[in-house]
Amino acid sequence: EVQLVESGGGLVQPGGSLRPSCAASGFTFSTYTMNWVRQAPGKGLEWVSGITRGGGSTTYADSVKGRFGISRDNVNSTVFLQMNSLRPEDTAVYYCNAAFRFWGQGTQVTVSS
Numbered sequence: 001e002v003q004l005v006e007s008g009g010g011l012v013q014p015g016g017s018l019r020p021s022c023a024a025s026g027f028t029f030s031t032y033t034m035n036w037v038r039q040a041p042g043k044g045l046e047w048v049s050g051i052t053r054g055g056g057s058t059t060y061a062d063s064v065k066g067r068f069g070i071s072r073d074n075v076n077s078t079v080f081l082q083m084n085s086l087r088p089e090d091t092a093v094y095y096c097n098a099a100f101r102f103w104g105q106g107t108q109v110t111v112s113s
Contacts, residue, residue, distance in 0.1 A: 002026035002102045009094060009107030017084045020107050022096030029077035030054075032099045036070060036081045038092035038109075048094070049081065064090075086111045 008020035022034075036048040049060045049070040058070050069082040079096055086109075093106040 004096055004098065004102055004104035006094065006096055006104045006107035009109045011110045011112065012086055013113050014087060014111055016086050016111070017082070018086065018109060019083065020081050020094055020109070022079045022104055024077040024079070024098065024102075027098065027102065029098070030074040032101075034070075034072055034079040035097050035100065036079075036094055037097060038090075038094045039106075040089070040092040043092075045095075046092075051079065083109070088112060 003025045004022055006020055006022045008018060010018060012018055030053055033050060033052055035050040037045050038048050039045050047061060048064055049068055051058045051070045051072050055072050060068060067085045072079045088111050091109060091111050093108050095104055095106045097103045
């Protein structure tokens, strides 16, 4: 059974940091590009960041560039999103996916004072 399980979200003050993670199982993790996508309250899905199979190339939405960092651990089938300098507009449910084929259930990130 394919599973993607996100964790590490939470409530943080503006300017703070979080590092959600996404643990994968049931498929060959190292053969899939991984992505983070978010959905803010009342809005549609927004792609945030992606990382290639070996981790050698990363890409970011302009809205998070310079503040977020994506990484992966192919030994432990996990992808991470380091989120720094968080803003209230980063508040959303954050989902990981494997090449937009397999999706996790999401983790809530709330940025508020």
